[in-house]
Amino acid sequence: MKPKIFIDGEHGTTGLQIRTLLAERSDLDIISVPVERRKETEARAEYLNAADIAILCLPDDAARESVSLIDNDTTRVIDASTAHRIADGWDYGFAEMDKGQSGRIAAAKRVANPGCWPQGPIATLRPLIDAGLLPADFPVTINGITGYSGGGRTMIEDYEAQGKNACEFLPYGLSLQHKHIPEIRTYGRLARDPMLQPAIGNFAQGMITIVPLQLGTLDHVPSGAQLHAALADHYAAIAGSVVEVAPYEQVERVPDIDPERYNGTNRMKLHVFANDKRAQALLIAVYDNLGKGASGAAVQNLGLMIGKGF
Numbered sequence: 001m002k003p004k005i006f007i008d009g010e011h012g013t014t015g016l017q018i019r020t021l022l023a024e025r026s027d028l029d030i031i032s033v034p035v036e037r038r039k040e041t042e043a044r045a046e047y048l049n050a051a052d053i054a055i056l057c058l059p060d061d062a063a064r065e066s067v068s069l070i071d072n073d074t075t076r077v078i079d080a081s082t083a084h085r086i087a088d089g090w091d092y093g094f095a096e097m098d099k100g101q102s103g104r105i106a107a108a109k110r111v112a113n114p115g116c117w118p119q120g121p122i123a124t125l126r127p128l129i130d131a132g133l134l135p136a137d138f139p140v141t142i143n144g145i146t147g148y149s150g151g152g153r154t155m156i157e158d159y160e161a162q163g164k165n166a167c168e169f170l171p172y173g174l175s176l177q178h179k180h181i182p183e184i185r186t187y188g189r190l191a192r193d194p195m196l197q198p199a200i201g202n203f204a205q206g207m208i209t210i211v212p213l214q215l216g217t218l219d220h221v222p223s224g225a226q227l228h229a230a231l232a233d234h235y236a237a238i239a240g241s242v243v244e245v246a247p248y249e250q251v252e253r254v255p256d257i258d259p260e261r262y263n264g265t266n267r268m269k270l271h272v273f274a275n276d277k278r279a280q281a282l283l284i285a286v287y288d289n290l291g292k293g294a295s296g297a298a299v300q301n302l303g304l305m306i307g308k309g310f
């Protein structure tokens with residue numbers, strides 16, 4: 001029997017993309033609530049309980065409500081919202097995070113899909129902390145830029161109405177309490193809150209995260225080559241990883257470091273740059289906020305949960 005998949009919120013930005021990614025899959029039975037009933041509790045409860053896997057593409061409160069509507073032991077959940085990312089009983093849906101994670105996702109009943117901002121910083125920082133090259137209490141700052149689709153349907157409509165007049169680089173998160181900080185701290189294995197300073201660009205999708213490292217205060221200053229080797233070794237050991245590490249090079253510009261470079265894919269490319277004499281380094285991740293950052297990661301996790309691998 002084909003697994004029954006229900007996408008709660010299938011008409012939103014993330015839901016529509018997942019629907020499109022799954023459109024050609026003959027191995028799945030996609031069940032859809034009639035559009036006019038999509039916000040009716042009774043209808044959602046019926047579909048949630050009929051599904052083998054429910055993918056929640058909803059605001060946080062609606063995602064919590066969906067989970068509370070499941071009254072059977074069989075429906076498994078992938079939640080794309082922020083609601084359950086550090087909650088007990090949930091496995092974090094970043095399969096390449098460590099060697100055991102894809103197995104944990106494959107066996108999980110509840111998977112919290114990562115946020116778009118956390119994935120790049122976790123992908124670059126966690127292996128370096130695990131390798132002992134950075135201490136867990138290292139003061140981390142994260143910069144970056146995302147396409148406006150990261151803000152969902154309302155932000156997309158707003159930017160598209162403004163067209164070329166919209167701001168090209170809009171820093172936000174200025175109250176320094178972005179909702180992704182707990183998630184980055186937890187899965188990045190950081191002992192203190194990172195500072196996240198995001199920006200929105202006037203393009204629909206794609207993103208870059210940048211972690212600058214001032215290494216000079218450390219007792220043991222890792223070289224750029226050591227940082228790069230630790231990342232390369234980590235991802236080489238993860239079979240099927242969609243996260244790649246670019247060769248280590250010292251250059252001024254790399255054309256691949258374009259936020260839109262991997263749009264429409266679930267790929268993520270990591271880059272390490274360093275100036276050893278200055279004891280400074282940069283960790284950069286390039287990916288699609290709607291791909292590896294949202295729908296692509298959800299489809300990757302779905303594949304693991306139904307035993308199809310990455």
Ligand SMILES: NC(=O)C1=CN([C@@H]2O[C@H](COP(=O)(O)OP(=O)(O)OC[C@H]3O[C@@H](n4cnc5c(N)ncnc54)[C@H](OP(=O)(O)O)[C@@H]3O)[C@@H](O)[C@H]2O)C=CC1
Binds near residue numbers: 015057150
């Ligand atoms: N966009 C992104 O880059 C990413 C988003 N996410 C997360 O995914 C989730 C969805 O985000 P996104 O797709 O961007 O948001 P959208 O606003 O584009 O879509 C949300 C969808 O949920 C529907 N909805 C809202 N409330 C209810 C409800 N009570 N019952 C049923 N349906 C409801 C909305 O319907 P209607 O439009 O009719 O109100 C809409 O179709 C969010 O939690 C977001 O944080 C995760 C990673 C990346």
Ligand SMILES: CC(=O)N[C@@H](CCC(=O)OP(=O)(O)O)C(=O)O
Binds near residue numbers: 180
């Ligand atoms: C541009 C923009 O507003 N982006 C969103 C992140 C969207 C996202 O992917 O995060 P969640 O899945 O956790 O919602 C923000 O910074 O809050």
